[in-house]
Amino acid sequence: MVKVPRRAETDAVAAGPPAGPVLSPVRLLGLSIFLPSAFMAIGQMALVVVLPLYIVERGAGVAVAALVFAMRGFGSMLVNVPASVAIARWGHKTSLLCGTGVMCLAALMVAIASSTWVVGAATLLFGAGMGTWLLARLAYITEKVPNHQRGTAMSVLAGLQRLGMLLGPLLGGLGVASVGYRVVFVSIAASALLTVGLIWMFVPAAAGRPSQPARPPTSTANGSPAYGLLALVPRMLRRHRTIFVTAGVFVFCLQLVREQRRLLVILWGTTIGIEVDDIGLIVSVASVVDMAMFPVAGYIMDHRGRKLAGVGCLGILAVAMGLLPLTSTPTSYLFVTVLAGIGNGLGSGIILTMGSDLAPARETSQFLGVWRMVGDLGAFVGPLLTAVAASLVIALGVSSIIGLSGAAVLFFCVPETLSSERHR
Secondary structure (H helix, E strand, C coil): CCCCCCHHHHHHHHHCCCCCCCCCHHHHHHHHHHHHHHHHHHHHHHHHHHHHHHHHHCCCCHHHHHHHHHHHHHHHHHHHHHHHHHHHHHCHHHHHHHHHHHHHHHHHHHHHCCCHHHHHHHHHHHHHHHHHHHHHHHHHHHHHCCHHHHHHHHHHHHHHHHHHHHHHHHHHHHHHHHCCHHHHHHHHHHHHHHHHHHHHHHCCCCCCCCCCCCCCCCECCCCCECCCHHHHHHHHHHHCHHHHCCHHHHHHHHHHHHHHHHHHHHHHHHHCCCCHHHHHHHHHHHHHHHHHCHHHHHHHHHHHCHHHHHHHHHHHHHHHHHHHHHCCCHHHHHHHHHHHHHHHHHCCCHHHHHHHHHCCCCCHHHHHHHHHHHHHHHHHHHHHHHHHCCCHHHHHHHHHHHHHHHHHHHHHHCCCCCCCCCCC
């Protein structure tokens, strides 16, 4: 096993004794992060379920639907590095507002789009806004929450994402059945606009603005390392290569399998003849189970270690993906979808938590930008795999193998990132 440098080690040294009472993550982040995340998760998950069905409804095939769906991950991947520089320069609040505002605009574009390619471009823009929002949110939490509480904070955040996975598909499916696709997309834009208002009111104006520590000659005026956009990615990959060739491989595989799960569960349901509203209901049932797992995931990560949660998550997800082609009835489809929900729930917040643990103190947002870029690359490659595969069965089988490989890398090659004083 290789030695991976951990932020947890520097946190304990730099932080010293607490200056005052330590707030719980819920009290610290409730209005500024958790409430906006709940609204945004519902809108995002409604889009995830409704978008591929909308593309198929317009007369395009499964391959085109998968390609348009992949634009969401591609947009997020493209924006991670520029967003990391923007966060370091202008702070968290500005970046959070920009990200949610772009998602609002993109959802409106989907609603009024006259062609499938315009929908694809709007989906790319939505992904860019989503990537900015998620990275700024992660950097904000990394700054505000100490190591021994991050697992809990990130699992609550992931639990809210699963709440979105419950309500988003349910409301999206019912909305399509009752008022049509375009009204659903306008509603998604409205949820993003509401999120903009909450961030404006509750995130401090100075959040994320860099302090002025003593800085090396290679730093900019605001204290951030002086990387150009084009140089930042290779330099970060080279400087933290041990992390990215071990933990980064796990993140890539997990995001690939998760994105494939979101897409292929829906497409497989239509393949075996299940109606759209029934698919939405089944996905919502699985999301209930997924959401119920987030307290378990938080406990495991903060008391038994990040690795146990990550290996269990990706291993069960991979098995579920392998079993999905064997389903042919609504009952068997429901069983495997719920199994995937259990696996996914065990990893609630695992990528966010490990990223926060591993991020260096002096270049946090830049590291997290590349960290998220690796995960988003997996999320982008997954749907592309479906688009080029000869069949859904092949796409599911390959995804299962990739998932098992990623779990093995985490188990054998990545050391525990939970700080040693808490991991006993």
